[in-house]
Amino acid sequence: MKKMILYQPLYIDNRTDSNSGTLVRPIQMKRAFESIGYHVISINGSTKHRKAMLHDALKDPELEFMYIESANVPMCLSNKDHIPVAPFSDINNFILAKKTIGLGLFYRDAFWRYPSFTAEVGILKSLVLKSLFYIEFCCLK
Numbered sequence: 154m155k156k157m158i159l160y161q162p163l164y165i166d167n168r169t170d171s172n173s174g175t176l177v178r179p180i181q182m183k184r185a186f187e188s189i190g191y192h193v194i195s196i197n198g199s200t201k202h203r204k205a206m207l208h209d210a211l212k213d214p215e216l217e218f219m220y221i222e223s224a225n226v227p228m229c230l231s232n233k234d235h236i237p238v239a240p241f242s243d244i245n246n247f248i249l250a251k252k253t254i255g256l257g258l259f260y261r262d263a264f265w266r267y268p269s270f271t272a273e274v275g276i277l278k279s280l281v282l283k284s285l286f287y288i289e290f291c292c293l294k
Contacts, residue, residue, distance in 0.1 A: 154190070154191075154192045154215075155190055155191045155192065155215075155217055156191065156192045156193075156194065156213060156215045156216050156217060157186060157191045157192075157193060157194070157216065157217050157218050157219065157220060158193075158194045158195075158196055158207070158210055158216065158218075158219040158220070158250075158254075159179060159182060159183050159186065159193050159194070159195050159196065159197075159219075159220050159222070160196045160197070160203070160207070160219050160220065160221045160222070160246075161179045161195070161196070161197040161221075161222045161224075162197070162203065162222075162223070162224045162228040162231035162243065163197060163198075163224055163231055164197055164198045164199075164233075165179050165180065165195070165197050178222065178259075178261075179197075179222050182220065182222070182259075183195060186220070191217075194206075194210045194213075194216075196210065199232050199233075200229070200231070200232055200238055200239045200242045200243070201238070201239070201242075203242070203243065203246065204239070204242050204245075204246060207246050207249070207250065211249065211250060211253060211254075216253070216254050217254060217255070218254050218255035218256065218257060219250050219254055219255070219256050219257070220257045220258075220259070221247070221256060221257065221258045221259070221293070222259050222261075223258065223259065223260045223261055223262070223289075224262075225261070225262040225264075226282075227282060227285035227286055227289055228243040228289055229241070229242070229243060229285060229289075230285070240285075243289070244288065244289060244292045247292055247293055248292065256293065258293050260290070260293075265279075265282060265283055265286050270282075270283075
């Protein structure tokens with residue numbers, strides 16, 4: 154059976170009662186990949202959890218690719234408390250995965266690329282967040 158990873162920095166489950174795109178899109182993507190014959194390995198949750206799950210998943214020689222759903226915050230801030238306990242963990246995960254399988258990214262909520270972002274969040278917060286977004290984005294190329 155074909156295998157792939159669905160990587161989501163936020164915790165998702167299979168609830169169908171949510172109308173949030175953050176939850177609905179990954180669930181629908183998982184179903185779509187399954188409908189075309191893929192066994193989907195879902196990796197989501199805390200930074201520590203994602204790292205451990207990906208490390209285990211990459212041992213499977215049948216993996217074809219990893220599909221990544223971005224978050225509306227830099228991935229290193231995607232823990233429930235938004236504290237970057239391991240700021241480069243996701244980037245390291247992607248670098249590791251790129252060595253053995255292909256990567257695909259759905260990049261959503263790129264509002265940080267617009268000039269109004271700095272006005273909305275302030276200069277200091279904007280500089281920090283934009284730096285984190287750019288680092289993350291460049292590592293996924």
